[in-house]
Amino acid sequence: xxxxxSVDADVxxxxxxxxxxxxxxxxxxxxxxxxxxxxxxxxxxARARAGQVDFELTAGRDWAWDPNVRQAPAxxxxxxxxxxxxxxxYNGVGGGTVIYAAHWQRNMPSDFRVRSLDGIAxxxxxxxxxxxxxxxxxxxxxxxxxxxxxxxFPQVAGDDLPMPPVPLGRMGRRVxxxxxxxxxxxxxxxxxxxxxxxxxxNPCVQRAAxxxxxxxxxxxxxxxxxxxxxxxxxxxxxxxxxxxxxxxxPDGLVAGAVYVDRDGIEHLxxxxxxxxxxxxxxxxxxLLASATDQRPDGLANSSGLVGKRLMMHxxxxxxxxxxxxxxxxxGPWGQHIHSLEFYETDERRGFVxxxxxxxxxxxxxxSTTRGYPWGPTPIWGPGFHGEVGRRLGRSAMWGLIAEDxxxxxxxxxxxxxxxxxxxxPAPKIVYRMSENSRRMLEFHTARARESLEAxxxxxxxxxxxxxxxxxxxxxxxxxxxxxxxxVVDGWGRxxxxxxxxxxxxSVWPTSAGMNPTATIAALALRFTDHLIAERRNQVxxx
Amino acid sequence: xxxxxxxxRDRTVLAGLADVLIPAGAGxxxxxxxxxxxxxxxxxxxxxxxxxxxxLAILAMADxxxxxxxxxxxxxxGGFGVLAEIVPNAYYMNPAVRARIGYPLQQxxxxxxxxxEDEEAQAxxxxxxxxxTIFRPTPPQ
Numbered sequence: 001x002x003x004x005x006s007v008d009a010d011v012x013x014x015x016x017x018x019x020x021x022x023x024x025x026x027x028x029x030x031x032x033x034x035x036x037x038x039x040x041x042x043x044x045x046a047r048a049r050a051g052q053v054d055f056e057l058t059a060g061r062d063w064a065w066d067p068n069v070r071q072a073p074a075x076x077x078x079x080x081x082x083x084x085x086x087x088x089x090y091n092g093v094g095g096g097t098v099i100y101a102a103h104w105q106r107n108m109p110s111d112f113r114v115r116s117l118d119g120i121a122x123x124x125x126x127x128x129x130x131x132x133x134x135x136x137x138x139x140x141x142x143x144x145x146x147x148x149x150x151x152x153f154p155q156v157a158g159d160d161l162p163m164p165p166v167p168l169g170r171m172g173r174r175v176x177x178x179x180x181x182x183x184x185x186x187x188x189x190x191x192x193x194x195x196x197x198x199x200x201x202n203p204c205v206q207r208a209a210x211x212x213x214x215x216x217x218x219x220x221x222x223x224x225x226x227x228x229x230x231x232x233x234x235x236x237x238x239x240x241x242x243x244x245x246x247x248x249x250p251d252g253l254v255a256g257a258v259y260v261d262r263d264g265i266e267h268l269x270x271x272x273x274x275x276x277x278x279x280x281x282x283x284x285x286x287l288l289a290s291a292t293d294q295r296p297d298g299l300a301n302s303s304g305l306v307g308k309r310l311m312m313h314x315x316x317x318x319x320x321x322x323x324x325x326x327x328x329x330x331g332p333w334g335q336h337i338h339s340l341e342f343y344e345t346d347e348r349r350g351f352v353x354x355x356x357x358x359x360x361x362x363x364x365x366x367s368t369t370r371g372y373p374w375g376p377t378p379i380w381g382p383g384f385h386g387e388v389g390r391r392l393g394r395s396a397m398w399g400l401i402a403e404d405x406x407x408x409x410x411x412x413x414x415x416x417x418x419x420x421x422x423x424x425p426a427p428k429i430v431y432r433m434s435e436n437s438r439r440m441l442e443f444h445t446a447r448a449r450e451s452l453e454a455x456x457x458x459x460x461x462x463x464x465x466x467x468x469x470x471x472x473x474x475x476x477x478x479x480x481x482x483x484x485x486x487v488v489d490g491w492g493r494x495x496x497x498x499x500x501x502x503x504x505x506s507v508w509p510t511s512a513g514m515n516p517t518a519t520i521a522a523l524a525l526r527f528t529d530h531l532i533a534e535r536r537n538q539v540x541x542x
Numbered sequence: 543x544x545x546x547x548x549x550x551r552d553r554t555v556l557a558g559l560a561d562v563l564i565p566a567g568a569g570x571x572x573x574x575x576x577x578x579x580x581x582x583x584x585x586x587x588x589x590x591x592x593x594x595x596x597x598l599a600i601l602a603m604a605d606x607x608x609x610x611x612x613x614x615x616x617x618x619x620g621g622f623g624v625l626a627e628i629v630p631n632a633y634y635m636n637p638a639v640r641a642r643i644g645y646p647l648q649q650x651x652x653x654x655x656x657x658x659e660d661e662e663a664q665a666x667x668x669x670x671x672x673x674x675t676i677f678r679p680t681p682p683q
Contacts, residue, residue, distance in 0.1 A: 058589055109677060110680075112680065173662065207649070365643060386568055
């Protein structure tokens with residue numbers, strides 16, 4: 001281990017993604033000495049090629065969502081051989097927000113009261129109303145565009161977003177009008193995309209490239225919205241720092257983290273408090289990999305729930321083909337509109353909970369040739385040009401995010417043989433889609449077909465289920481009040497180790513059916529505010 | 543990679559395969575005519591040098607076979623994905639091809655400052671507001 005002096009810190013944050021960025025910025029503002037260890041580096045936007053002839057060619061390599069495909073130096077392998085869905089992530093400053101679609105969805109009130117309202121799973125140890133002020137604050141930090149007054153949420157005076165929404169566009173108008181005729185909910189899409197100059201964000205120029213690195217600096221990824229201010233406030237961001245294990249002191253408190261730099265040298269970073277924000281796969285991986293003789297099941301795991309209850313949101317897409325030219329390779333991607341018409345439970349449908357819909361573009365000509373989302377309809381051969389002509393620019397797509405329920409059999413464990421480039425055990429995910437999820441997707445894809453047909457689609461394609469859809473990594477370190485049935489309390493603090501906090505999506509007791517970044521960020525802000533307020537009562541290593 | 547890779551023979555084999563995927567029709571040129579095995583292949587491989595070896599492997603497999611048969615074999619053997627990545631990307635790199643399908647690449651289109659406020663959007667939203675809220679509130683403790 002290196003004997004280089006390691007800067008002691010009040011707070012050590014592991015992971016520079018959304019939750020780590022929020023915590024770092026807030027703690028820096030409050031004057032804490034903060035160190036953040038990030039295994040990756042800054043995103044290289046020089047590789048973002050939107051608007052260039054090789055955009056569709058290079059996007060799948062340089063901005064691949066699956067770390068097993070991307071295989072960048074910062075990535076670690078994930079064994080997905082026993083999973084219906086693969087885990088998607090970005091390992092670097094900004095985390096998954098670098099490649100997210102920026103759909104900015106608050107959870108609905110019922111998402112925090114699943115047990116009370118639907119008699120299943122769990123309630124969260126907080127309510128929508130508890131989180132509302134944090135949503136509002138973080139939406140201003142992030143820079144969110146949209147329109148207040150959405151009828152799917154409580155109507156609160158002044159609960160507006162800082163920028164107006166992205167345009168409905170031709171496809172949005174068509175579908176909005178159809179939903180009005182059907183009597184179904186829709187609303188201009190809330191997006192973490194600038195529609196005006198906003199702090200250091202440029203206004204979106206609608207290249208439909210959000211998922212592959214925003215070259216225009218318009219998407220609110222947290223490397224842009226939070227880290228520059230955090231660093232300016234004195235937060236020390238250490239790049240290329242892959243954490244091998246958390247170090248536990250003789251007092252039972254976490255003393256810091258051992259990490260490996262890119263020269264292969266190990267360091268011990270000490271801190272009074274450790275915040276873990278490595279996503280729903282990386283966080284349980286690290287806790288399990290930190291097992292000791294005294295704690296053979298890993299740290300913070302007296303409940304036995306670390307790694308259990310993995311939720312990844314089964315995902316479906318439904319595409320409509322239209323006679324009208326919609327220029328559907330342009331626009332935010334991003335969502336023009338969303339619909340929460342079928343979000344709440346109606347048990348007559350044969351399942352509980354629901355899904356959120358977001359209306360999106362469909363991409364350029366090469367995208368029209370791919371099996372996803374276009375399914376098995378033949379494209380190659382004599383009909384090629386006609387089929388491309390039907391799809392390109394004349395299609396609109398609903399993306400459906402289905403809530404999956406927490407099941408202990410769906411989990412993250414340490415792979416017995418697979419390791420990353422530093423010899424650290426790799427995670428293995430075990431995930432099977434439930435019957436409730438299958439019924440939910442069947443119902444929602446059928447309704448989405450009706451939506452697009454009502455909008456004038458002459459043909460609707462329901463995309464085949466594919467595995468590469470695990471955008472949202474949730475639930476593997478459950479939050480709750482009872483230490484026997486949860487890993488952390490309602491403030492993100494470990495029941496077992498009171499100077500260890502988990503601040504990412506791992507703590508979600510249930511998954512909701514929303515894109516999760518809004519709630520991950522709001523929760524991280526709430527946890528951090530509480531940590532700051534309670535600083536005098538916070539125990540630390542001796 | 544050297545300047546001789548892919549070779550002229552490789553390019554000939556690729557041209558045959560590419561034309562199976564993208565033949566002429568509907569006023570559009572066949573893949574080989576559009577340069578898929580020539581300058582646009584070079585552009586693809588310059589951007590994605592990781593595709594060179596997989597391409598050469600499938601071309602070696604296809605060499606000497608009828609192109610239709612070779613494509614069918616590639617589908618069965620799992621090599622088709624490389625072909626399906628290279629051929630359309632090379633095809634649509636050709637600006638004349640893009641012009642014929644009316645695809646100008648993704649353009650920078652500024653958001654009209656007044657677009658979100660337009661009367662049509664507000665009229666559409668009036669119906670949603672009239673239907674009222676649709677969420678279940680937080681139940682009392």
